[in-house]
Amino acid sequence: MALPFSIEPLEGRLDFGAKVVGLKQEHLASDEVRKALVDLWIDKGVILFRGGESSRQMQVELSRVFGSPQEFPFKESRSEEMPELVNIKYSPEDGTAYEVNGEAIGGWIPWHTDMVYFSKLNRGGILRPHTLPQHGRGETGFADQISAYDRLPIALKERIENLHVVYTADLNYAHARFAGDVKIKWLQGAKSWTRIMNRIYQYPRVIHPMVYTQAETGRKVLNVSPGFADGIFEMGGPTGDALLAEVISYCVDSDKTYFHDWKMDDMVLWDNWRTLHCAAGTDPGDTRLMERTTIHGDYALGRDLDGNIDLPRFDA
Numbered sequence: 001m002a003l004p005f006s007i008e009p010l011e012g013r014l015d016f017g018a019k020v021v022g023l024k025q026e027h028l029a030s031d032e033v034r035k036a037l038v039d040l041w042i043d044k045g046v047i048l049f050r051g052g053e054s055s056r057q058m059q060v061e062l063s064r065v066f067g068s069p070q071e072f073p074f075k076e077s078r079s080e081e082m083p084e085l086v087n088i089k090y091s092p093e094d095g096t097a098y099e100v101n102g103e104a105i106g107g108w109i110p111w112h113t114d115m116v117y118f119s120k121l122n123r124g125g126i127l128r129p130h131t132l133p134q135h136g137r138g139e140t141g142f143a144d145q146i147s148a149y150d151r152l153p154i155a156l157k158e159r160i161e162n163l164h165v166v167y168t169a170d171l172n173y174a175h176a177r178f179a180g181d182v183k184i185k186w187l188q189g190a191k192s193w194t195r196i197m198n199r200i201y202q203y204p205r206v207i208h209p210m211v212y213t214q215a216e217t218g219r220k221v222l223n224v225s226p227g228f229a230d231g232i233f234e235m236g237g238p239t240g241d242a243l244l245a246e247v248i249s250y251c252v253d254s255d256k257t258y259f260h261d262w263k264m265d266d267m268v269l270w271d272n273w274r275t276l277h278c279a280a281g282t283d284p285g286d287t288r289l290m291e292r293t294t295i296h297g298d299y300a301l302g303r304d305l306d307g308n309i310d311l312p313r314f315d316a
């Protein structure tokens, strides 16, 4: 059957990403449509939905095609109206801001995998704008970790094959050790950010393998998140840190990344098991509110490293 929407490349120069134009909620009732969307997602990693139906309900229903929407573990970030949605919000009165290379930026987030500081990695998410900044910016960056693995020299592939990276739920990105060649200074924290940060020592550190294989295709994924990374589990100290920094330099090569310039009613889905994303942030006087679903999953390769299981983990 012919699909009731069109599929285009996200950007011709990229080895990942697709654009789906004209998808409506009624189309999701079709098994063929759902299978085509899942196959496209597995193949391309990131899908922009544009020129179809867009609403919070559509965002949640579309997420169900790829898995079960779950409530985000940090209750402070959940939308009050729809618990399946996470608020990603910056406003001058209630927002987290950093000075990045000497420039104040609101809502800046380095390259990362969502929830990589937990042992269970969510399968993906769909992001949709609620309020876009008045003065431009506010883009979301995406990077593909299958092509990043392919770019690694063979000797580097061999060195990291059986290694793991340690991650910590420290949301203060001024502490990020592997966020790249940027100088980060913390300026202010949102109320929700401050409450979550109060609990960070209650969460165990976790480890994830540096390489894993995408089950559906057999392709290898460079499973490394620059944000939240502490170091290499098997190789603490400068040698491991240098190795991790070298590997990460292959992930976020600017020729290979995509920065999405949001229009209202866009929705972007990503595969959190094979892509990185980041937030470019906004002018500190501006306001931006995005809403994201969290599509449940567990690739079963993450491990809690330490921590007391009797302590409250999420909702204390």
Ligand SMILES: [Fe+2]
Pocket (backbone or CB within 6 Å): 112, 113, 114, 277
């Ligand atoms: Fe994220």
